[in-house]
Amino acid sequence: MKSMQGLSDAALINAYKKGNLQAFEIILSKYKDPIYQTIYMLVRDVALAEDLFQEVFIKIIQTIRKGNYTEEGKFLPWASRIARNLCMDYFRKQKTTALKTIDVELPAAKNYTNQDLNTLQLLEQTQSAETVHALIDQLPDEQKQVIQMRFYEDLSFKEIAEQTGCSINTALGRMRYALINLRKLINEQSLVLQ
Numbered sequence: 001m002k003s004m005q006g007l008s009d010a011a012l013i014n015a016y017k018k019g020n021l022q023a024f025e026i027i028l029s030k031y032k033d034p035i036y037q038t039i040y041m042l043v044r045d046v047a048l049a050e051d052l053f054q055e056v057f058i059k060i061i062q063t064i065r066k067g068n069y070t071e072e073g074k075f076l077p078w079a080s081r082i083a084r085n086l087c088m089d090y091f092r093k094q095k096t097t098a099l100k101t102i103d104v105e106l107p108a109a110k111n112y113t114n115q116d117l118n119t120l121q122l123l124e125q126t127q128s129a130e131t132v133h134a135l136i137d138q139l140p141d142e143q144k145q146v147i148q149m150r151f152y153e154d155l156s157f158k159e160i161a162e163q164t165g166c167s168i169n170t171a172l173g174r175m176r177y178a179l180i181n182l183r184k185l186i187n188e189q190s191l192v193l194q
Contacts, residue, residue: 009075013064028057031076038080041154042087052090056083077163084148092133135185143178146171 004012004026015023035056040049059082063069071078136147145164149155155163160171 013069013075016064017067024061027075031079034076035079035083038083039087042084043090048090052083052086055086059086077165080163081145084145088133088148135182135189138185139178139181142174143181146174147178150175 004015004020004023007015007023007026009027009030012023012027016027032053036049036053039052039056040046043049043052056079060079063082069078136144139147142164146160149160149163150157157168157171157175161168164171166174
């Protein structure tokens with residue numbers, strides 16, 4: 001196992017595909033804490049986080065075994081996306097969650113109008129969690145990702161930029177367009193915001 005410790009994630013995944021279980025153990029030990037933290041930050045419940053953590057790794061194993069893992073060298077962002085998506089699925093099923101109140105950092109606040117800032121707050125107050133999630137699901141992937149990371153994981157725009165490999169300005173732009181698109185979807189679907 002020591003000889004495999006220095007291997008890249010891609011090499012470890014390839015070794016696991018060929019039947020080397022130690023390779024997957026190394027990946028698991030390397031990334032279990034950040035993936036668990038991602039889940040826990042979303043669900044805020046230890047038992048539920050542990051259950052979802054197991055589901056995440058079952059899904060990861062299934063995906064790799066089917067040969068559908070193609071993001072070599074980007075294992076953690078890929079696994080974190082699976083974790084976020086499973087959490088979102090859980091919340092959709094439970095229909096008990098709503099978006100948290102927006103708390104935009106001061107440097108980012110100048111990039112938003114009051115109408116932008118209030119869009120998600122109004123949605124939270126006037127619509128069911130299921131409706132909010134359905135609207136978010138209609139956004140382009142990059143916009144959906146920044147919404148999930150900002151509102152469900154409480155990440156700063158700097159952290160979002162680091163995790164997604166983009167600049168802070170790009171993360172801010174994606175958020176702005178996500179809010180604009182949510183407002184358009186609200187108008188198109190004639191949802192009433194008070």
